[in-house]
Amino acid sequence: MGLLDKLDKPFEYAGPDIVLGTIEDLLNWGRAKSDWYMSFGLACCAIEFMAVNAAHFDLMRFGAIPRPSPRQSDFIIISGTVTLKMAERVKRLYEQMAEPKYVMSMGSCANSGGPYWEHGYHVLKGVDRVIPVDVYVPGCPPRPEAFLEGMVRLQEKISKQEIFRKRQKFSKEDLQAIEDRKKAMDEHFAKYLELQNKLKG
């Protein structure tokens, strides 16, 4: 995984203790191994999540430290049922987090609505309807081991992410999609301004 994998195959020509890598590798290594998460629980999954924090499963060995504020945290764990009332708050918390930020959706409820998928008039059917999710952990609730697997996947994802010249590494289709989205947003904003002027005038 990233920089640490290269420890097994060092740069032999220069010596056994020399590892060659990119700055990106180094930064990603740092990011992946010091994820601070927001101490934030929603429902019964939060109980399992607390077990992950405690001594037996010890989330801290992944470099994860609970933070009380979204402004200090790198990722947020959506642990439980996201009601419509809470969805707005969850979105707000996510928006308050500083980049780079990641989201881990824990349990069936946060993934897809879970047992409330059909008659849950008050439940958001999947937290990915309001915020982008990086890792989904299935289960109702997931075992702590499943959560740890999700944590490993998240670290894998972080250690492979692009940092420099992101745009240049995008495929043509992706770039086109971004341009299209920009155009659509501009149009939307123009319409909004027009409406505002109409209301004023």
Place this chain on the structure above:
Amino acid sequence: MTIENIFERLKKEFGDAILSETVEQNFEPFIRISPQNVVDIMLFLRDEEDLKFDYLACLSGMDYKETLGVVYHLYSIQHKHRVTIKIEVPKEDPKVPSISKVWRTADWHEREAYDMFGLIFVGHENLIRILTPYDWEGHPLRKDYKQPEEYHGLKVPY
């Protein structure tokens, strides 16, 4: 005090206000009363020395399709006896006298019953929604409730 004795006491005291009583095996015995007399009967049950129902265990809203209702579960910690009281109100005008002054517990229970069933508790000081958001439309546990399509731009159906 056995449940028959409690029913006897109530019938003697209130007469016409007691509509019917049901004592069946394997079921919680209950008594139906008219909604107008709720506060008087509750105060009587709470304050009489040999009844002393000092604990409102539960207050639930009900939807009987044609009518709405409220079920009160009372318990006496001192005498260790319990009683269930039911009332029914028409769906068009679901007004029930509030008993939040009799037991403070009833305050939030009545707010919940209002939130879920739209029962109006007359005399309640702060009858606002307690579980759903304040701008929610409709009362979700009613049998004719329709799930909304969206809420604040969030799609509700799966």
